Amino acid sequence: MSTVHGADEVLLGFARALRAAGVPVTSDRSRAYLDAVALVGLGDRGATRAAGRATLCGSPDDVTRHDQVFSAWFGSPEDLPRSRPAPATRPAYTDLPATDADGEGEDAEADEIVRAAASDQEVLRHRDVATLDPAERQRLAAMFAGLQVRVPRRRTARHVAASRGRVDASRTLRASLRRMGEPAEIRWRRRGARPRRVVLLVDVSGSMSAYADPLLRLAHRMTQAAPGVETFTIGTRLTHLTRALRVADPERALLAAAETVPDWSGGTRLGETLQVFLDRWGQRGTARGAVVVVFSDGWERGDPALLAAQVARLRRVAHRVVWVNPHRGKAGYEPVQQGVLAVLPHVDDFVAGHSLATYARLMEVVAGA
């Protein structure tokens, strides 16, 4: 690092390593990084780090990763051996085999088969997604694209032009001005409407693992169809997943999501993770006035009292809290788990969520919220 020769390579190599670690480093960012380091001088370790944080990062998570890669790349003061971090390996993206239903649809003599496939789809719509075999899962995945997503709307403080409502003084004056000050027709305005924010909290703990894939597909479908949908996973820790789900292709998005979430099929500490969500995101704005949908079976290992307190708090901040339980729709289900009992008094809607048909109904509940 002390040699001037190749300093740029060392810095650019660091930027590459950072990208391999999952920080979205673009080429203009690495440029800015080189400029910044040149300004503060490469000799100053603290300033170099500050320059990297300022130019290469865009969120607290990025900063954490930056610091980890920084000490691996430039060696920590405690004298770790200087070694290049192994580039994080990403699972290779593989094309999924074409689904059976698609191939058959093109077949000429396929009236019968089409009808069979259609009713088969209808059956699949109502099947519990946890009991599907891999082939059925794939066919179901394709059906998510056809899911109608509807999000609620709210009135805004801003007014829009309308044909009736209240007098719009500014536009009336403007119109009058166009006629050199002669009184013109009166313009009107009304309160506008915008989509209300929807926040999805998906429980990815062990007991929910069979539902994780379809639920994330649902989240992806909603993120793609409507702006302002935010997704987090809960379990043993809170993970913000919206960025991964913005990728248009569902398979890539799910891969990105899989890489982002560190606690697949872990334990369940709903109360604590909800508290973290409310402290860090919810109370400050993300959940404020939003429709919050929690997907969880309510198997809580932690303290049910804490869970109840946090859901109560969530309800005070959010516009509406919808609890989706995959077991709700099954025959003989009774809400007996401690976690479910704890939250039930504090949720506005308690709905089923084990099949595509129930997800479609959920969309209606959300839209009507």
Next chain:
Amino acid sequence: MEPTSAAEVAQRLGATGYLCDDELATVVFLALRMQRPLLLEGEPGTGKTALAEAVAQSLGLPLVRLQCYEGIDATQALYDWDFPRQILHLRALEAVAGAAGGVEEAEKSLYDERFLLARPVLAALQQAPAVLLVDEIDRADDEFEAFLLEVLSTYQVTIPELGTVRATTPPIVVLTSNRTRELHDALKRRCLYHWIDHPGLEREVAVLRSRAPEVPAVLAAQVVAITQQLRAEGGLQKPPGVAETLDWARALHHLGSTELDLAGTAATLGALVKYREDGDRVRQALGRMLKA
């Protein structure tokens, strides 16, 4: 005029009463030299807005503040025409009919600069060099962010009736965000990023001593110790920021306290925490500390 090192930035900010660490000083220095907007994120009450004020003061520049809110649009950020005055002007022209030139002249005189209402962004460009504070950008909508990005990359604004206003010197731009929503990557890429944390014990005492010199040293140290402990323990619905620490210390001082005690705390708790449940925790923490 312009600082030549991060140390100088720190020293100048310190002179205005804003005490910052090396990293923040470095980032501010870089923002000034690279002429890039500075995006500050962090918990409420960690001094994001105060930094912009301190930068303006330390450089002797005017501070122009744009408070963002949901639904803010270009006319509230850039400029607007003063319609009532334009109408009045027209009536005046009518009154002295014949004296002035033709219709075209009258029309032209309507879009004179004196009828232009400069909103913060335009004002910052006109007054350049200046410090433009875009406060709580996360509250504005996506579209506004895109619009702002455009202004921040060209530092110029086009008014159809008047022409283009370009800043002679690009303004120093500070954006703050409370992370209530994720900002666009394009905007982030344009900015230098910094996450402001709560200050450490010593720095917070120093901040308190410089901002509220009237508060006795013993009380200041106790107040900071309690707030730091409350933040570290977690569990508060709204952990106190530096602003709350200041408020609380001042409130205690006004009541004549020279040391923390339960009675004084009970009377001034509203300055520190804003939830009933949090109040209980503070009382417990204080009980523990007084015993220890």
